[in-house]
Amino acid sequence: MTQNSDPYQNAVTERINGILKQEFSIDRYNQTTQITNQIVKEAVAYNEIRPHYSNYMITPNQMHSQSKIKMRTYKTKNSSKNVFATV
Structure with a gap:
């Protein structure tokens, strides 16, 4: 699931694993x-x-099949993605 080593993708993967472990x-x-x-x-x-x-308390299929409600997103891509702190 995380071919690009993207930390945002890793967070999604970890969330899915957590749901499978906790709820199922x-x-x-x-x-x-x-x-x-x-x-x-x-x-x-x-x-x-x-x-x-x-x-907004509708199913994922309902959300993807409509165009009136804007989908919430929680990730923001930082423009300084590969900037490291220097000491």
């Missing part, structure tokens, strides 16, 4: 790969029907 307990039991894959598929399907606060 995929790390709690010693499960086979087949069972884990099924849990992830069900989590994705649930996410498509689950209203989200950041989408």
Whole structure:
């Protein structure tokens, strides 16, 4: 998920992993790969029907299929992306 080593993408990946662990307990039991894959598929399907606060309490599919409500974004790309502090 993070081919470009983009920290914003890494944050999204970590959030997804956290949701799978906290809400669906995929790390709690010693499960086979087949069972884990099924849990992830069900989590994705649930996410498509689950209203989200950041989408003004509508589902992701509803948000993407409309054009009246502006989608909230929480990341801002800094123009000085690769600037390091000097000592």
